[in-house]
Structures are given as structure tokens and as C-alpha cells.
Amino acid sequence: MPGNPNEIKLVNNAMANATRRKIMNFLNEGDRTVEEIGAAAGKTMLDFHLKLLQQAGLIELKGDTASLSEYGRNFLKGKEENEQGKGADLSQAKPIEITEVRQLLPCIADSSKFRTIANMAPPPGGVLKVLEPIFPRGRYSDGIGALIIQQNEVITTIYGTGKVTITMIKSEEEARSRLENLKNTINEAIAKGVAPAPREKVRVEPLEIYKYLPQTNCGICGEQSCYTFAIKLMGGETSLDKCTPLKEPKYAINLEHLQVLSAYI
Numbered sequence: 586m587p588g589n590p591n592e593i594k595l596v597n598n599a600m601a602n603a604t605r606r607k608i609m610n611f612l613n614e615g616d617r618t619v620e621e622i623g624a625a626a627g628k629t630m631l632d633f634h635l636k637l638l639q640q641a642g643l644i645e646l647k648g649d650t651a652s653l654s655e656y657g658r659n660f661l662k663g664k665e666e667n668e669q670g671k672g673a674d675l676s677q678a679k680p681i682e683i684t685e686v687r688q689l690l691p692c693i694a695d696s697s698k699f700r701t702i703a704n705m706a707p708p709p710g711g712v713l714k715v716l717e718p719i720f721p722r723g724r725y726s727d728g729i730g731a732l733i734i735q736q737n738e739v740i741t742t743i744y745g746t747g748k749v750t751i752t753m754i755k756s757e758e759e760a761r762s763r764l765e766n767l768k769n770t771i772n773e774a775i776a777k778g779v780a781p782a783p784r785e786k787v788r789v790e791p792l793e794i795y796k797y798l799p800q801t802n803c804g805i806c807g808e809q810s811c812y813t814f815a816i817k818l819m820g821g822e823t824s825l826d827k828c829t830p831l832k833e834p835k836y837a838i839n840l841e842h843l844q845v846l847s848a849y850i
């Protein structure tokens with residue numbers, strides 16, 4: 586199930602193509618044979634499109650039949666609710682509960698820390714977009730239908746489907762405490778029944794950017810040092826993708842942080 590930046594990228598890539606979106610919508614009506622999909626969405630590069638959707642975890646292929654995976658179904662449902670939720674206030678929203686803390690896995694970037702997956706109910710759907718301003722460093726991503734919140738080292742991602750992931754936590758106790766705080770913050774906003782006022786821009790300092798860069802001063806980005814890169818990034822003179830070392834798996838969490846911070850530059 587997509588959660589980390591690489592997996593999210595696979596989903597974004599898969600859904601960026603009109604034929605693949607057409608296939609997803611077609612499968613939303615029920616399981617179909619590859620031949621039926623070809624007749625509805627076109628046969629050109631059909632195997633390639635199906636493979637990409639399968640790799641992104643959106644569909645399942647069994648023999649000659651394709652069907653939406655559970656994640657694929659929830660993804661489409663979340664997107665639909667997001668569309669409906671555009672411009673909505675919170676008057677119709679229901680208080681949420683954390684129904685399940687499913688897994689506690691070691692973090693890819695730091696094996697002394699954990700990543701947890703939980704569920705909230707009812708699924709917040711498009712309400713998440715309205716909730717964005719209550720989190721000082723929260724960013725709603727239309728691409729994945731999720732609200733991404735940064736609090737120091739910890740990144741919390743709440744999906745419209747109700748899935749919640751939290752990275753870089755120290756223990757299950759911390760995970761439960763963060764989930765409880767999250768629930769209370771969201772429910773307080775829902776109890777008020779109106780969309781929170783747009784937040785003030787949170788200032789990002791070059792040192793904060795620098796903290797999450799590889800700090801190797803390798804020069805691949807064309808800058809003399811990582812700190813120079815941080816300053817230029819702040820000034821809009823370079824872009825995050827120029828630091829290619831960040832694509833290495835060991836920097837996955839750093840990249841996630843930098844992507845959130847970039848929204849505030």
C-alpha cells in the first residue's frame with residue numbers, strides 16, 4: 586500500500602495518464618478481462634498500462650482478468666469524495682475515531698525509529714483539504730488525496746480513505762499519543778463546524794533545509810556546498826531535483842521533509 590515517496594510517485598505516475606485513468610474507472614464498475622479493457626480503453630500499449638497500474642498497487646491481475654485492488658478502490662473513493670468536498674465547510678463532517686493501529690515497522694532511513702500505519706473512521710475524504718490550515722506545517726496533496734503534516738522529525742500522512750501513516754517515531758506509545766492528539770485537533774475543528782481561517786505562512790530558514798540535505802558537499806547539483814544549495818533553493822534559484830543523491834533510499838525521509846518544507850518557501 587503506497588505510503589513512502591517512491592510508492593507515492595508510482596501511484597502519481599500511474600494516474601497521470603488518461604488511458605490508465607480510463608482503465609481505473611472502467612474497473613471501478615467491476616472485474617474485466619484484458620480483452621474487454623482493450624475494447625473500452627484502446628489496445629495500444631495495453632500491457633504496459635496494466636503493468637504500471639499493477640506495480641502502483643492500484644489493480645490486481647489474475648490470468649486474463651483485471652480487478653481493482655483494495656487500495657485502488659479506496660483511492661478512487663477518496664478522489665471522488667475530494668471532488669465533492671471542494672469548497673465544503675465542516676458543518677456536515679462527523680467526529681473521527683482512531684479505529685486501529687495496524688503495524689509498527691522500522692523506518693527505512695533510521696532503523697532505531699519506527700513507522701506506523703493506523704486507520705481513522707469515518708474516512709475523512711475531502712474534509713482533509715478543509716482541515717489543512719489547522720496544521721502549521723500541513724500540506725494537502727491532490728495527487729495522492731492526502732494531508733501531509735510535518736512536526737519536527739515526524740511526518741504524518743492522512744489519506745482520504747482513513748489510512749494514517751506516521752514516520753520517525755520512537756515507540757508505539759508515542760504513535761498512540763500522536764494519534765490521540767491528531768484526533769483531538771481534528772475533532773475540535775469539526776466541532777466548530779466552519780472551515781479554519783487560512784494560516785499564516787510558516788517561515789523556513791536555510792539551516793532547516795540544510796539539516797535534511799545529504800551534507801556531503803558532493804557538488805552534483807552544481808553548487809559548491811549543500812549550504813549554498815539550501816540558500817539558492819530558498820531564493821528559487823535551484824530546484825530540489827538537482828540534488829540527485831536525495832533519490833537514494835537512505836535519504837527517503839529527508840526528501841519527504843524537504844518536499845513539505847518546499848511548500849513553505
Ligand code: SF4
Nearest residue numbers: 803804806811814828
Ligand atoms: S547534490 Fe545534494 S548532496 Fe551534493 S552538494 Fe548538492 S545539495 Fe549537497
